[in-house]
Amino acid sequence: MLIYNHMVVDSAEAERTDRLFHALADATRRDIVVRTLEGEHSVSALARRYPMSFAAVQKHVAVLEGAGLVSKRRQGREQLVRGEVDAVRRASQALDALEAVWRGRVDRMTEILTDPHGGTEP
């Protein structure tokens, strides 16, 4: 069974962190994240909010998307942007918690293997 298509290795996680901080290092991008967490916005609606071109806003959205902070979907002629911070953070935290569960299990496995009684009850 194929379970995953792309594994995140440590260096990839470091890159993800870099992208995240870079994405959040700009006031306009932070504002876009906050707005799109509250509800879906089209790129053109976002562009009207800031004193910059549509293309410039689109570029900000692309940076946020690359950092996993927002997702984009197309509806007709519009591109709708939705904040993803919560999902990304929740997934990372859940995986951290799962790792803790398995580290506990592995510790107990190691204890059983080093137990002179082998597989018998203590």
Next chain:
Amino acid sequence: MTVTDVRKDPDALTLAITVSLDATVERAWQLWADPRQLERWWGPPTYPATFVDHDLTVGSRITYFMTSPEDERYFGWWEVLAVDAPRRLEVRDGFGDETGQPNDELPVGTMVVTLGEHDGGTEMVITSHFPTLEAMEQVLAMGQEEGMVQALGQIDAILAGTPSGA
């Protein structure tokens, strides 16, 4: 520390943990194949597991329960999808109702274990996958106290803390 590698993919909701064990593959397999050994590591000390039945053949359903400090029982099950002793085991794992019957409303994950010789011992890789984030959070919240999922702030949490894995 015997954990040699941990890979987490938040997009694929998958955790792969690689463990180096100072034991033969046959011996390490017994950690999974012998229910009395399994009981000693599956649940945390506060929620010990008891395996009611345990037959590692394809299609078989294995039932266990975990006992809380308040003496409540939480049932779980595995369905064996593939087995190649002593090298590979693949199961679906889920929760049951209070009589041990599978509860379709509770989340189901998959778990793949592979074992191979490595440096005179055994390398074991455990890959755990969940279909949805909600399923993973629910599993973590049920009887597995070693890691609890915390309520999250949104952007404040990111700005205040260090993202996972940094």
